[in-house]
Amino acid sequence: MSQPESRIRILTSGIIKENPTLVLMIGLCPTLATTMSARDGLGMAAAAGFVLIGSNLVVSAARRLVPDAVRIPIFIIIISTFVTIIDYVMQAYQPSLYKVLGVFVPLIVVNCIILGRAEAFAYRRGVLDSLLDAVGKTLGFALVLFVMGALRELIGSGTFFGRPVLPSTYRAAPMLFMLFPPGAFFLIGILKALVNKSGIGK
Amino acid sequence: MDWPLVIKSVIGLSSLGLILGIMLLVAWLKLTVKVDEREQAARAALPGVNCGACGYPGCDGYAAAVVAGKAPPNRCAPGGPQVAARLGQIMGQEVASSDPQVAVLICRGGKAESGQRFQYRGATDCRQAALLLGGPKACIYGCVGLGHCVLVCPFKAITIGDNGLPLVDPKKCTGCGKCVQECPKSVLKLIPRTKLVFLACASHDKGKAVKDVCKVGCIGCGLCVKNCPTGALRLEANLPVMDFGKCIDCGICVHKCPTKSFVDRASGRPKASINPRCNGCGECIKACRFKAIEGEPGQQHRVLADKCVGCGQCVPVCKPRAIDLIGALGHRAA
């Protein structure tokens, strides 16, 4: 193992250096699909974050008990439990957000970040480290989702968190391209190019 | 507490878990096929997410590729740097036993030294260019310089210098060998990291044929072979081949080579100096190939700093051990 990173570095690395979406390039499905607006993006990040933090904690806490041969199914069960919890809690208390995120909330269970971090990090590290890693990755994930959501909402409908920002002349005929799938692909391509240019994650 | 619901739910999922557990147990017992333990170690290091982001079919595929040396250790996306480090360690252990490697360019014919046979306008990729009559470069053995190695290097360790030749940054290069594999001209080679001196020319032509196409090409004169104190060099198809085991990096060949085809990666070479213990026996004068020592027999000898290349051949022959090498060795981009 590389020299044990200090605790703060585990947390901060998740945000920029090892940003799950733009640097490690995983967890793309929700990033593109649920970022029609900043609110939805953050909602998705919160849901995924809850599952990631929860599963990282449980996996790390139980890592000595889990036999190696069946560790993947056990991780899957733990993760799907947290996913179902957020799924039903959101259906009950945040129906409007749930309607927007739709099938992507249960799809968090196959989100590569969560299973990946559980296996690569939580299963091998202590509880506190895993928590920090999860929080770091969630913040990183939330950052990208917020940026994507805000940009797409701003360009696609001229509003920010629902409140109009751009002049109404623009809002009358905004660039709807951004709200459609091609816009999402295009935007994340640009963001990745910026990340490459800036040399993060070298 | 809605007991019937709880019981139904617990029984339902647990029975599924049981069936799955038994199935996995059967699979685990029946399928323990012996796999090269390095691949098992690599596979254990991988997160097992099988997300395919590395471009290989799942973690097993990627582990096999890494162990077979076909894949660099840092392509696992979910695992991030931790897994890359661990894979590097696993692979590194293999390589470390044979000394960590670094890639170097065995060609010094840049734009200044070697011309072009024709104007090449096409995809800026060495492989494409190499297909066209061996590439636009005057010397068909030499590096085309269109940066395919830059593209494939997973660690971004190679950049094209202003002389049109790739520069390998030893700090970033992990010796994964991707560039060596991909270079159509095979003018990139892996040498042990600690090796300082190597021949930077791949041309099998002789004398005039080389001179016509490149100012710094090796003409196969064999001077280096004659001057090598440890006999580490031998001529094969007009090119001196170096036996890394014997070579002591003294650097004599670098200075003896008439066409400067050797590269000395040391940024600085020490200088010999003779202290008063010298009894003037003159052995060092005979040993020195560069006539950098002068002095009367029986008198204390002196080293001519400008001539001395710091090869250190005089040190062992001096019985009173009166000669020291002063100054440090250093590395610079090959």
Add this chain to the structure above:
Amino acid sequence: MKESRVWMVASLVLTCAVAAFALSQVYAVTRPKIDYQRKVKAVQEALAAVMPAAASFHEQEPGEMWFALDAQGNRIGTVLKAAKQGYAGPVPVTVGIGLDGRIVAVRVASASEGLKETPGLGLKATEPSFLSGFVGKTAPEVRLTRDGGAIDAITGATITSRAVADGVSEAMERHLEEPAP
């Protein structure tokens, strides 16, 4: 112990049990709220079906009458519910009436919502071909043609058609009793 075969299967079953227990609790807690929301959504959809232009509905009489409001909140019509005895059971009707007193649209509860009329006959009352006959009509015209009104009944299902027409006219009468805003 960690690698023993028994524990391999046992750990899986144990995790499933714990997960199942946790999920059943979460489900028990959140189910009432979800059912409530589903009901509210169903009602909203029914109302919207007869008053597409409305942005929201203000419940005047619970389960009986709603005021249809546009985005700015001012009233654009009313929606009423009524049910008359049909051939095989009650025929629940939802009527959307504009401010001008004319019918905007009529909707009859579908079979899945408990309508018991005979399929192929009475059930045809739920189809737009029959219901569109009500659109634009005022209170006096809401009678079957044979009863002196302007609604042509479904051949072979006069009882159901009359039930629908009566339901609509009852709703319109109640609408007239209400003081106009």
Add this chain to the structure above:
Amino acid sequence: MNPAKIFLGAFLVNNILLMRFIGLCPFFGVSSSVSTSVGMSAAVLFVMLLAAWVSWLLYHLLLVPFGLVFLRTAVFILVIAALVQFVEMFLKRYARALYSALGIYLPLITTNCAILGVTFLNIDYKFSLLQATIFALGTAAGFALAIVLFAAIRERLDDAPITPALRGYPIAFIGASLVSLAFLGFSALFGIN
């Protein structure tokens, strides 16, 4: 919803990769060469059909009658993982040739969002078993079309002179954006949304 509309809807209009964004992880990983993409698509088709049937039966015959609908996520992903493991073992022993062609992609599929996505959509759209099968076929075909089409583009991108910052993923994303733009046109074509 008649069968043709379901198939075209899944195949072109709401292409699972380019319009619904489901299953993107392997999409960018495996699509570097056409041959791997074809292998992957065959494996996806094979498993997606099986998963659709198994999940539909499980849901309607076990979960709904017993009122355990909330176990949907856990059961589906476990069943798919077990299914893939079982299929891999079965192929390894009885159909060596088939295994070498698509077997290696099987582990890749357990965590593929597309498979799980189809099982959930079959339930959310309240499809019958036949409709679910058609939807799975359409989606698998859409997956294959998108990934093979994209692999061809990416192979050409490898040798094109691209500015360093855009090389690799960014140009792949922008390429995907253009392909997805083309797919956007289909929705008007068939009038399905």
